[in-house]
Amino acid sequence: QSVLTQPPSASGTPGQRVTITCSGTSANIDVYWYQQLPGTAPKLLLFRNDQRPSGVPDRFSGSKSGTSASLAISGLRSEDEADYYCASWADKLSVVFGGGTKVTVL
Amino acid sequence: QVHLVQSAAEVKKPGASVQLSCKASGYTFTNYFLHWVRQAPGQGLEWMAIVNPSDGSTSYAQKFQGRVTMTSDTSTSTIYMELSSLRSEDTAVYYCAREERFLEWTTYRYNGMDVWGQGTTVTVSS
Numbered sequence: 001q002s003v004l005t006q007p008p009s010a011s012g013t014p015g016q017r018v019t020i021t022c023s024g025t026s027a028n029i030d031v032y033w034y035q036q037l038p039g040t041a042p043k044l045l046l047f048r049n050d051q052r053p054s055g056v057p058d059r060f061s062g063s064k065s066g067t068s069a070s071l072a073i074s075g076l077r078s079e080d081e082a083d084y085y086c087a088s089w090a091d092k093l094s095v096v097f098g099g100g101t102k103v104t105v106l
Numbered sequence: 107q108v109h110l111v112q113s114a115a116e117v118k119k120p121g122a123s124v125q126l127s128c129k130a131s132g133y134t135f136t137n138y139f140l141h142w143v144r145q146a147p148g149q150g151l152e153w154m155a156i157v158n159p160s161d162g163s164t165s166y167a168q169k170f171q172g173r174v175t176m177t178s179d180t181s182t183s184t185i186y187m188e189l190s191s192l193r194s195e196d197t198a199v200y201y202c203a204r205e206e207r208f209l210e211w212t213t214y215r216y217n218g219m220d221v222w223g224q225g226t227t228v229t230v231s232s
Binding site: 030032034036041042043044046047048053083085087089092093094095096097098099100 | 141143150151152153156165166167168201203215216217218219220222223224225
């Protein structure tokens with residue numbers, strides 16, 4: 001079972017760019033990112049490393065290189081304050097989530 | 107519109123079992139995998155299980171092997187998860203979520219958990 005490691009917290013002021021890393025990914029396995037606003041169900045933010053679902057602003061972008069993936073939020077806004085989780089498929093049709101990163105807008 | 111509607115909150119005693127349901131609507135039930143993901147109070151997301159409704163095949167996180175059973179009913183587009191031998195650490199919000207798989211050349215790829223249920227709170231307390 002793989003382990004995905006994220007920093008527990010990240011912060012920035014409005015308009016800044018914030019980057020969250022997710023390490024421990026497999027080199028040939030896609031990474032997914034979820035946003036969870038307080039008190040709500042998670043929402044798919046990025047799929048297959050860098051693809052945005054319809055309705056997700058292009059302020060959110062993703063990348064992956066080797067065993068590490070990143071989520072970048074540019075033009076940080078107050079409504080981006082949330083928990084962010086990376087995830088990937090692991091052995092035998094299972095999924096693993098990272099520990100989550102709490103983003104604070106200062 | 108696509109919806110996943112989950113069953114109501116449950117309160118259980120330690121050692122008991124709980125069965126949760128998740129009813130899908132607005133899409134072809136058998137075209138998407140369905141996951142169960144849980145979140146303990148103040149904690150992160152934890153993947154538990156997956157079912158392929160097209161053939162009923164399942165896969166469980168090692169942590170829950172032997173305690174969890176996931177089933178699907180194509181006649182009602184509903185999935186169920188039973189978790190047994192409950193303990194206080196199982197107190198959490200349980201979510202169902204769907205995910206599409208497709209074949210790209212010879213490799214399966216996935217489109218992420220794009221629709222989530224509203225969550226079901228399970229409280230385990232004596």
